[in-house]
Amino acid sequence: MQARADSVRNRRLLLRAATEAFAECGVDVSMHTIAQRAGVAKGTVFRHFPTKDDLLAAIMMQLLDRLREAADRFLRADDAGGALKDFMAHGIGLLAADRAFCDVIGRPSLQHADVREAIDRLCDTVEDLTGRAREQGAVRGDITGTDIVLLLGGIHQTAQPLLDREPRAWERFLEIAFDGLRARDRATLPHPPPARLRMADPSGASAPTGK
Amino acid sequence: MQARADSVRNRRLLLRAATEAFAECGVDVSMHTIAQRAGVAKGTVFRHFPTKDDLLAAIMMQLLDRLREAADRFLRADDAGGALKDFMAHGIGLLAADRAFCDVIGRPSLQHADVREAIDRLCDTVEDLTGRAREQGAVRGDITGTDIVLLLGGIHQTAQPLLDREPRAWERFLEIAFDGLRARDRATLPHPPPARLRMADPSGASAPTGK
Amino acid sequence: MQARADSVRNRRLLLRAATEAFAECGVDVSMHTIAQRAGVAKGTVFRHFPTKDDLLAAIMMQLLDRLREAADRFLRADDAGGALKDFMAHGIGLLAADRAFCDVIGRPSLQHADVREAIDRLCDTVEDLTGRAREQGAVRGDITGTDIVLLLGGIHQTAQPLLDREPRAWERFLEIAFDGLRARDRATLPHPPPARLRMADPSGASAPTGK
Amino acid sequence: MQARADSVRNRRLLLRAATEAFAECGVDVSMHTIAQRAGVAKGTVFRHFPTKDDLLAAIMMQLLDRLREAADRFLRADDAGGALKDFMAHGIGLLAADRAFCDVIGRPSLQHADVREAIDRLCDTVEDLTGRAREQGAVRGDITGTDIVLLLGGIHQTAQPLLDREPRAWERFLEIAFDGLRARDRATLPHPPPARLRMADPSGASAPTGK
DNA sequence: AATGAATGAGAATTCATTCAT
DNA sequence: TATGAATGAATTCTCATTCAT
Structure with a gap:
């Protein structure tokens, strides 16, 4: 149980390389490229992540857990509204680094039980954060x-087309969105609150591969 | 010029088939599938659109032009604020039908001069629509x-994960966003208005193919 | 419907090359090798035979049909016993050219409905041939x-280990076997006549892949 | 020499596991599977058997030696004809348990000097058995x-396609074959007795790998 | 000696694109 | 001009074998 030193290091290298590769190139980067970027052989990628979707899932989980940790931290702040907004800013910053995020929506990797749970955990924590903001009006x-x-x-996504030239453009849209979220003398929102996120349905019709 | 008539018809069939195929299956549908759905041979697709990206570009342009036409129509309404919101609702509806939209962001197809122009045209028209709403407060x-x-x-994109189960969930987020857009006793937005959309840069770094 | 000249030729080249390759090297020859030996590109193999098993099936069918044709021809002879033996000699000769025959037993290719039918057809015709020999004692x-x-x-298979050095050694074993088949004052054979050939069962247990 | 004891034990475990794995799954089982089934690590397999073919050879030798031992035992019987037939039944039973037997014919593993010798030894002993039956008419x-x-x-091999559904079908074909072997008022067999088994030739033409 | 991580050649298959008919 | 056959690069994944611990 010592030989793992290399293995652990490689896993870390792989996750980092894959995160970057997916972020820069989208989900279609080849496993080969990822291996190269991590400086390992192709086989090593598959030893750590048996399929490409497993790798994607691992990366999504990383992101989701990082988001949840952030949410957790902001839970301690007194000003719940400010905390919520700060959390959103922080979260969008994490996403901004990841071009793959969009591609990955509706992918089988999101079917992974682990990913689903990570999403649920995230939503739960964020619900706590949001609840406090709601209560404080x-x-x-x-x-x-x-x-x-x-x-x-x-x-x-709104700010993404500007990402190259104005990397902080999302602040503008966060402001707009948060302004829309604020309590006010307004009617209820037109559509009921969203259900638990259950992402794409694996069974045919709604997301055909259509090859 | 009988041949020309056929050609025109085929082009139309292809655009329709490709639009549907991309919408349903995302950008990874094969050219073969598109040809089939259009009822023509693969070679014919390439005669009309030399590369897959050309086809994607053509379809994006269609979408962009359709959006612009809609914006144009809403320009005639008296209530500029309502018209803007209605336009947004209409536009999001068009997008919602198109699973490829997300995949396409940052693609080389968006580099096409024609697409850029279509985006510019759209922004111009929407700017008119927005200007009126701005003026009316x-x-x-x-x-x-x-x-x-x-x-x-x-x-x-916000509502996309819900698309399968709650196809009109976007209404909720449009309401929130539009609420945030409304004139009010608020400070200026934190980030300057976005520049002309220039989408992703074709040269290396920012959107590598990374194969 | 003229462009098929090439295609037909290629299909023929492929079948020939594949038959030889499988015969010489067993079922594990790569599709790449077969393509090379046929003088076509890899993609062409897959255009004609979507999977390797389809190719195997096609080749099995060739063999089975050839066997059946032979059986048909021998049906016309007067001396039913001699005809049966001659048919066996002819059939074994066909098999002797094919090293793949053994590997292929119990393979998914034998699950192909077409192959099953070809086997049934062969057994039917051979049953006719055998029936006559039986009646003639x-x-x-x-x-x-x-x-x-x-x-x-x-x-x-009995003679196969000798194939390289004594290519006609099977004649010896055919003689022995046929001698054992002859009517005589002997008791019934110990095991009931075999049922229809239904080859290997696709469902797990009996032929696990065990990877 | 504690280590040696472990080593001997592992070798035994490996042979057993490999025999079963090959028998059940054919020669394409992975070394990984065999290691697992033996409860050792992959490296250990290779320490004992430098290549997969070495392992196959070892297993073939086991089988051949087992057959020879059986032949030896039947040598002691008085009724040489019955003994020969009983030996054949026993031998076929051993083979029937082994799905790999067919795959292995013509494999490089059969080139192993050790295997060749084991085959020779087997043939010698069986020749003794047969000689007695010959002499007794x-x-x-x-x-x-x-x-x-x-x-x-x-x-x-004759009965193999029936193996799943009629595991003792070989009895029927043994009866036929043995009947054909029996001394009788018949002419000499058409082909001279087979030479020593020399299996496939490693040099090119007759058993190419053809990759 | 045993372990199991790393390697990398190779397999089947897909697909955009080219080109002969 | 339309067709669809041919091409071959690229992709995911497997597996025998090597090697550091």
Whole structure:
């Protein structure tokens, strides 16, 4: 149980390389490229992640756990509204580094039980964060944690075309969105709060491969 | 010129088939599938669109032009604020039908001069629409047409994970966003209005293919 | 419908090359090798035979049909016993050219409906041939066509280790076997006549892959 | 020498596991599977058997030696004809348990000097057995031990397609074959007795790997 | 001596694109 | 001009074998 030193190091190298590769090139980077970028042989990638989707899942989990940790940290702040907004800023920053995030939505990797659980955990923690903001009257009464999680991705996507030239453009859209979230003398939102995220359905019809 | 008539017809069939195929299956549908769905041979696809990216570009242009036409129509309404919101709803609806939209961001197809022009045209028209809303005090003073165009995609993406089960969930996020856009006793937005959309840069670093 | 000239030629080249390659090297020859030997590109193999098993099936069918044609021809002879033996000799000769025959037993290619039908057809025709020999008292009363078909392969396998140095050694074993088949004052054979050939069962247990 | 004890034990475990694995799954089982089934690490397999072919050879030798031991035992019986037949039944039973037997014919593993010697030893012993039967007039005068060894494999192969559903079908074909072997008022067999088994030639043409 | 991580050649298969008919 | 056959680079994944611990 010592020989693992190399293995652990390689796993770390692989995750880093894959994160970067997916972020830069999208989900279509080849496993070969990822191996190269990690400085290991192809076979090593597959030893650590038996399929490409496993690798994608591992990376998604990394991201999701990082987001949840952040949410956890912001839970301690007194000003719940400010904390929520700060969390969103932080989260969008994480996403901004990852071009793959968009491609990955609706992918089989999201079917991984582990990923699903990580999403659930994230939504739960963010719900706590959001609940406090709601109670303090900082956001509308019918905003949920899932709304916030979805907005993270959405705001990131909104600013993405500008990412190269104006890397902080998302701040503008976060401001707009957060302004829309604020409690006010407004009617209820037109569509009910989103259900638990269950991502794409594996069974045919809704997301055909159509090859 | 009988041949020309056939050719025109084929082009139309191809565009329709490709639009549907990309929408349903994402950008990874094979040219073969598209040819089949259009009822023509593979060679014919390549006669009309020398590369797959050309085809994608053509379809993006279609979408962009359709959006612009819609914006044009809404230009005639009296209530500029309502018209802007209605336009957004209409635009997001168009996007929602298109699974490829996300995949396509940052693709070389967006480098096509034609697509760039179509984007510019769209932004111009939406800027007119937005300008009127701004003047009527319906939205903040520093909101531009480009903001709106970006939000179209962003709101769509926000609701995308729910698309299968709650196809109209975007209405909720449009409401939130539009609420954030509204003129009010608020400070200026934190980031300057976005520049003209220039999408991803073809030269290396920012959007490598990384194969 | 003219462009097929090349295609037809290629299909023929492929079948020939594949037959030889499988015969010489066994079922593990790569599709690449087969393509090379046929003088076509790898992609062409897959255009004609979507999977390796399809190719194997096609080749098995060739062999089975050739066997059946032979059986058909021998059906016309007057001396039914001699005809049966001549057919066996002819069939074993066909098999002797094919090293793959053994490997292929129990393979998924034999699950192909077409192959199954070809086997059935062969057994039917050979049953006719055998029936006549039975009636003429040339072979035991409880010998069936399926016995004969099985013996074809078995006799071939018996002599196979000698194939390189004594290519006609199978004649010796055919003589022995046929002698054992002859009608005589003997008790019934110990095991009931074999059922229809249904080859290996696809469902796990009996032929696990065990990777 | 504690280590040596472990080593011997591992070798035994490996041989057992490999025998079973090859028998069940054919020669394509991975070394990994074999290691697992033996409860050792992959490296250990290679320490004992430098290549897969060495392992296969070791297993073939086991089988051959087991067959020879059986032949030896039957040598003691008085009724030489019955003993020969009983030996064949016993031998075919051993083969029937082994799905790999067919795959292995013509493999480089059979080139191993050790395997060749084991085959020779087997043939010698069976020749003794056969000689006695010949002398007692129980089988034709020109039947050799090598004939019998070849028939072992051949009869097994004949019944193999039925193995799943009728595991004792080989009894039928043994009866037929043995009937053909019996001494009688018949002419000499058409082909001279087979030479020593020299299996496939390693040098090119006759058994190319053809990759 | 045993372990199991790393290696890298190679397999089947896909697909955009080219080109002969 | 339309067709669809041919091409061959690229992809994911497997596995025998090597080697550091």
